[in-house]
Amino acid sequence: MFIKKGIAASLGIVIGKAHIIKEDNILIEQKEIAPEKVKAEIKRFRDALEKTKLDLDGIRSKVLTVLGKQHAKLIDSHHLILSDPLIVKEVPKLIHEKRFNAEFALSEILDRAEQEFEKIDDEFFHERKHDVFDVGKKIISNLVNSEKVSLKDIKEPVVIIAHNLYPSDTLHIRESNKVLGFCMDLGSKSSHTAIFAQSMGIPAVVGLSDISRQIQSGDCVIVDGERGMVIVSPTAEIISKYKLRQAELHKQEIFFHRLKGLPAVTRDGHKINLMVNLDSSSDKEELAALKSEGVGLFRTEFLYMNRNAVPTEAEQLKAYSEVALALGSLPLIIRTADIGGDRATQLGIKGLKDERNPFMGFRGIRLFIKYPELLKTQLRAIYKTKSVGPIKVMIPMVSSLDEVATVRRMAQSVKAELSEEGFEVKKDLEFGVMVEIPAAAIILDSLLGEIDFVSIGTNDLVQYTLAVDRINQYVSELYEPFHPAVLRLINLVVQTAHKKGKPVSVCGEMASDPYAIPLLVGLGVDILSVPMKMYLRTKYSVRTMNFERFSALAQQALGLPTSEQIRRMVEEEVK
Amino acid sequence: MIKRDIRVINELGIHARPAGMLADTASKFDCELKLIKGKMEVNCKSIMGIMTLAAGVGSTLTVQASGKDEAAAVSEIEALFARKFEED
Numbered sequence: 001m002f003i004k005k006g007i008a009a010s011l012g013i014v015i016g017k018a019h020i021i022k023e024d025n026i027l028i029e030q031k032e033i034a035p036e037k038v039k040a041e042i043k044r045f046r047d048a049l050e051k052t053k054l055d056l057d058g059i060r061s062k063v064l065t066v067l068g069k070q071h072a073k074l075i076d077s078h079h080l081i082l083s084d085p086l087i088v089k090e091v092p093k094l095i096h097e098k099r100f101n102a103e104f105a106l107s108e109i110l111d112r113a114e115q116e117f118e119k120i121d122d123e124f125f126h127e128r129k130h131d132v133f134d135v136g137k138k139i140i141s142n143l144v145n146s147e148k149v150s151l152k153d154i155k156e157p158v159v160i161i162a163h164n165l166y167p168s169d170t171l172h173i174r175e176s177n178k179v180l181g182f183c184m185d186l187g188s189k190s191s192h193t194a195i196f197a198q199s200m201g202i203p204a205v206v207g208l209s210d211i212s213r214q215i216q217s218g219d220c221v222i223v224d225g226e227r228g229m230v231i232v233s234p235t236a237e238i239i240s241k242y243k244l245r246q247a248e249l250h251k252q253e254i255f256f257h258r259l260k261g262l263p264a265v266t267r268d269g270h271k272i273n274l275m276v277n278l279d280s281s282s283d284k285e286e287l288a289a290l291k292s293e294g295v296g297l298f299r300t301e302f303l304y305m306n307r308n309a310v311p312t313e314a315e316q317l318k319a320y321s322e323v324a325l326a327l328g329s330l331p332l333i334i335r336t337a338d339i340g341g342d343r344a345t346q347l348g349i350k351g352l353k354d355e356r357n358p359f360m361g362f363r364g365i366r367l368f369i370k371y372p373e374l375l376k377t378q379l380r381a382i383y384k385t386k387s388v389g390p391i392k393v394m395i396p397m398v399s400s401l402d403e404v405a406t407v408r409r410m411a412q413s414v415k416a417e418l419s420e421e422g423f424e425v426k427k428d429l430e431f432g433v434m435v436e437i438p439a440a441a442i443i444l445d446s447l448l449g450e451i452d453f454v455s456i457g458t459n460d461l462v463q464y465t466l467a468v469d470r471i472n473q474y475v476s477e478l479y480e481p482f483h484p485a486v487l488r489l490i491n492l493v494v495q496t497a498h499k500k501g502k503p504v505s506v507c508g509e510m511a512s513d514p515y516a517i518p519l520l521v522g523l524g525v526d527i528l529s530v531p532m533k534m535y536l537r538t539k540y541s542v543r544t545m546n547f548e549r550f551s552a553l554a555q556q557a558l559g560l561p562t563s564e565q566i567r568r569m570v571e572e573e574v575k
Numbered sequence: 576m577i578k579r580d581i582r583v584i585n586e587l588g589i590h591a592r593p594a595g596m597l598a599d600t601a602s603k604f605d606c607e608l609k610l611i612k613g614k615m616e617v618n619c620k621s622i623m624g625i626m627t628l629a630a631g632v633g634s635t636l637t638v639q640a641s642g643k644d645e646a647a648a649v650s651e652i653e654a655l656f657a658r659k660f661e662e663d
Binding site: 073074080081086087113116119120122124125129132305307 | 588590591592594595598599602618620621622623624626627629631633634635
C-alpha cells in the first residue's frame with residue numbers, strides 16, 4: 001500500500017480497479033526529406049489534416065447527442081485550430097524550407113504554441129492549451145496511422161489513471177458510463193477534466209505528478225476526492241474504513257439540507273460563529289438563502305481583476321452596499337484588497353518591476369501603504385457603505401505594528417475628511433488583522449492594542465511557516481496544515497487574543513476541512529469562515545463533535561511531534 | 576491602415592469559442608489583420624494566436640487592419656465584440 005497526495009478536484013470517495021490510460025507515446029523523429037519528396041510530404045500532411053477533419057465531424061455529431069450544443073461548439077473550435085494558418089501554412093512552410101518530415105514540422109509548431117501558452121499566468125486561459133494539443137495529437141496519430149486506445153471500450157467500472165486527459169477523452173468517458181473516478185499526473189482545480197468531473201459528480205484527484213507510472217491496470221485504488229489523496233493497493237482495514245466513510249458521506253448529504261438555519265453548536269452545547277467567505281458581490285441571493293451568520297471574509301480582489309484602472313469609490317461602495325444589504329443585521333467583514341505588484345502594474349500603477357518571488361513580495365497591506373490612495377479610496381467606500389449590521393475591516397499580510405498603526409491613522413483621517421464633506425459617519429469601524437505571516441502570530445500581543453479581532457488565514461500561514469509553495473509540484477507534498485508548528489502557532493494566536501478578550505476566526509481552507517474543524521474548535525477558535533458550498537458541511541462537523549473531548553485532544557495534539565501522529569489521532573475520532 | 580481599440584466585454588473573455596469566431600470572421604477578408612495586446616501581437620486569422628493573448632473581460636485589444644477590405648473587416652470584428660460573441 002502507498003498513498004499519493006494531490007489536489008482534490010472533485011468531491012467524493014470511490015474504491016475501484018485502476019485502468020491506466022497510456023499516453024500515445026509516439027516518438028517523433030526528425031528526418032530529412034529529399035528535395036524531390038517535399039511535395040509528397042506536404043501532401044501527406046494535408047491528407048492527415050483531411051482525415052482529422054472527418055474524425056472531428058464524426059465526434060461532433062456524437063458530442064451533440066451525448067453532451068449537447070455547448071460542448072459541440074468546442075469541437076467547432078477544434079475545427080478552427082485545424083485550419084489555423086499556423087498549422088495550414090506554417091507547417092508546410094517548415095517542410096518546404098527546412099525539409100523536415102511532417103510529424104517533426106508539426107511538433108515544432110505545437111512546441112512554439114505551447115511556449116506561448118506557458119507564458120500565460122491566468123489559469124483559465126492557460127488550461128485552454130489542452131484544446132490545441134488535443135487537436136495536435138489527433139493529426140499526429142493520423143500521420144502515423146496508429147489507432148488510439150479508446151476509452152469508450154472500457155467494459156467494467158474502473159478508476160481512470162492518466163498522465164493527462166484531453167477534452168475529447170472526457171467525452172468517451174461519459175459515453176462509456178463506466179468511470180468511477182479519475183486520477184491524473186497533471187491538472188489543477190480549474191482544468192477541463194476537473195470541471196468535467198465536478199459536473200458528472202465523479203470523485204477526482206489531480207496534480208499527482210507521476211501516479212500514472214506508479215500504478216498498474218487492475219490495481220485496487222481509493223480516490224479520496226475529499227482530501228485530495230489516492231491510496232494504491234489499500235489494506236483490507238483501510239478499505240473497510242473508507243467504505244464506512246462513503247456511507248457516512250452519503251448520510252451527511254441527506255442531513256445537510258436540514259441544517260439550514262440551525263445554530264453551529266457542538267453536541268455539548270459550545271457555540272461557534274459560522275460565517276461565509278465571499279469572493280464577489282454576485283452571489284448575494286445564494287448568500288441570503290443560506291441563512292448564515294454573516295460574512296467573515298469578503299475578498300475584494302474581484303473589484304481589481306480584469307481591468308486596467310483602479311476601481312472607483314462609487315464602484316466599491318455599490319459592491320459593498322449590495323452585500324451589506326443582503327446580510328440585513330448580520331456582520332460583514334471586508335478585507336482590504338490583497339493584490340500583488342503584477343496586478344498593480346496592470347491597473348496602471350507605474351514603476352513596478354517584476355518580482356522574483358511574489359509570494360514574499362509586494363502584496364496586501366504592503367502595497368496599499370506604499371500607494372495610500374488605493375487604501376484611502378477603499379476605506380472611504382467602506383465608511384460610506386449602507387448597512388444595518390456592523391461592518392468591519394480586515395488587513396491582509398500584516399507583519400508589523402507599524403502597518404496596523406498606519407492603517408488606523410489613515411482611517412482616522414478618512415473619517416475626518418468625510419465629516420468635513422458633510423458625510424456623517426454613524427458607526428465607528430472595527431479593525432482586525434489577518435494572521436498569515438508567522439511574525440504576526442508571534443507579536444500578536446503587541447498588535448492587540450490597535451485591533452478588535454484576529455483572523456487566521458491558514459493557507460498562507462501554512463505556506464509561510466513551512467516555507468512551502470503549494471503550487472510548486474516539487475514541494476507541494478510538504479504543504480501540511482496538520483504540521484505541529486502550524487497548530488502551535490494557531491494555539492498561540494488563540495491564547496494571546498483571548499487574554500485580551502478578542503475573538504479569533506479561521507478563514508482558510510482548514511476551516512472547512514472535516515478533520516481540522518474539531519481541532520480548531522478544540523483549540524478555542526471562536527469563528528469559522530468558509531466558502532458557501534462548504535457551509536452546511538462545516539456546520540455538520542461542528543454539530544457532530546464534542547467540544548470537551550476535542551479541547552483535551554487539541555492539547556494532546558500540541559504535544560505531538562509529527563503531523564502524521566496528529567492526523568491519525570483526529571482520524572480515529574472523526575469517522 | 577486602420578487601427579482601433581476594442582474592449583472585451585463578454586464575461587468569459589476571449590477563450591476558445593470567441594477566439595474561433597474571431598479567426599473565422601477574420602479569415603473571410605483578404606486584408607492583413609492583427610490583434611495587439613500590450614507587447615503581444617498575433618494574426619487575427621489564427622485561433623491559436625488569439626487564445627495565447629489570454630484576453631480577459633475588461634482588457635483592451637487593438638485591432639489593426641491593412642488591405643483593400645480593411646474597413647469592412649474592422650467593423651465586422653468590432654461588431655463581434657459588441658455582441659459579446661453571442662455568449663448569452
